[in-house]
């Protein structure tokens with residue numbers, strides 16, 4: 001299965017999202033890299049038909065044959081013994097043409113995490129990347145072609161909401177796997193429901209990270225940075241509500257602020273860089289707006305939270321900001337309740353385990369969570385009680401492709417990655433075999 005872990009954005013910074021009826025411009029720190037024309041009904045139909053034609057051949061191939069071009073997981077059914085020597089067996093069969101719709105924040109991973117298991121299970125996929133990041137899915141298509149994937153089996157269509165709508169509503173589409181915001185996810189689910197299509201929803205989050213006083217503090221500080229500043233904070237599962245037990249709050253803040261101030265912000269293609277630019281000017285403004293709002297509501301900015309211009313003149317015009325730590329936060333503040341999707345950490349004190357679990361779960365999201373403690377019983381108790389699809393113990397944001405990933409509550413349902421993905425890209429057929437005579441009631 002193709003998978004990869006690239007934590008920094010490539011050296012491209014995109015102009016704001018374009019209306020689907022106009023070309024989407026890609027700019028590299030202010031310069032246009034390429035133009036993409038959004039696909040309309042005709043192109044979408046063509047892509048789905050070509051994917052369907054390729055699927056009819058691909059689905060008949062044995063797993064071993066598909067494994068020549070894509071490393072196929074072990075896809076198997078069950079054998080169930082019945083009385084009198086009769087038996088039943090189950091077959092895992094593909095669904096048909098699956099649609100993948102991706103967000104912009106890690107575009108190559110989203111495209112590969114959706115398409116690789118879909119293809120491995122015998123499906124075809126038509127993928128629509130975000131109009132902010134249209135290129136890497138095309139590169140993935142080229143990789144598939146070079147690997148021997150038949151023409152049409154993986155198609156990329158470009159565009160925004162209109163193109164996404166056409167894909168979700170197309171009668172030949174069997175499943176939609178969506179990654180993006182909660183409001184769009186609801187629309188995708190509604191459209192898919194009309195055609196009784198299967199759906200996987202990977203939506204937003206506002207994940208809690210619980211740091212107990214018995215933790216190994218250096219690791220907890222490093223974990224909090226990983227939970228907040230990876231990929232400029234543009235990560236759905238980030239642990240942006242950092243609950244710290246009151247007794248260790250001063251030491252934690254001192255260390256976390258010192259490390260945050262030292263984060264090298266600049267060109268992501270340089271080895272030493274640890275934070276690049278945000279995706280677009282409107283998004284930068286939105287993130288900075290959250291910081292202003294937090295200040296109005298009583299939060300204290302301990303560091304960062306303002307736009308910066310890196311010293312390299314080539315980076316002028318990029319949408320950079322200094323990573324921010326907010327103190328004096330309360331659970332009712334906007335910065336603590338809403339997904340910011342930028343490098344902003346909100347720190348909150350707590351006293352007891354019971355109290356912090358209640359506060360951590362008091363959200364409509366449920367994507368991820370984390371806990372730092374040396375107490376092994378507490379770690380597993382907390383993991384059990386947190387309402388989230390993932391709980392990281394004594395680390396954060398570790399997501400290898402072999403580990404399932406997905407949300408609870410309004411963060412979505414279905415899982416990506418890991419062996420369990422097979423269940424979301426295949427359907428079960430039961431075959432019942434009679435070995436004796438028919439015992440008819442009539």
Ligand SMILES: NC(=O)C1=CN([C@@H]2O[C@H](COP(=O)(O)OP(=O)(O)OC[C@H]3O[C@@H](n4cnc5c(N)ncnc54)[C@H](O)[C@@H]3O)[C@@H](O)[C@H]2O)C=CC1
Pocket residue numbers: 101102103104105106128129130131159160161162163164165168179180181182184185187188201202203204205235236339341367407411412
């Ligand atoms: N749970 C997860 O695995 C992840 C979730 N996300 C979430 O994604 C969001 C940020 O990504 P955005 O691209 O801003 O999200 P978005 O919801 O605005 O767009 C996501 C995709 O849906 C398409 N789209 C928009 N309207 C549509 C419609 N009516 N019908 C069909 N498709 C439509 C967009 O063109 C884009 O390709 C954040 O909330 C973030 O948490 C991001 C990455 C991973």
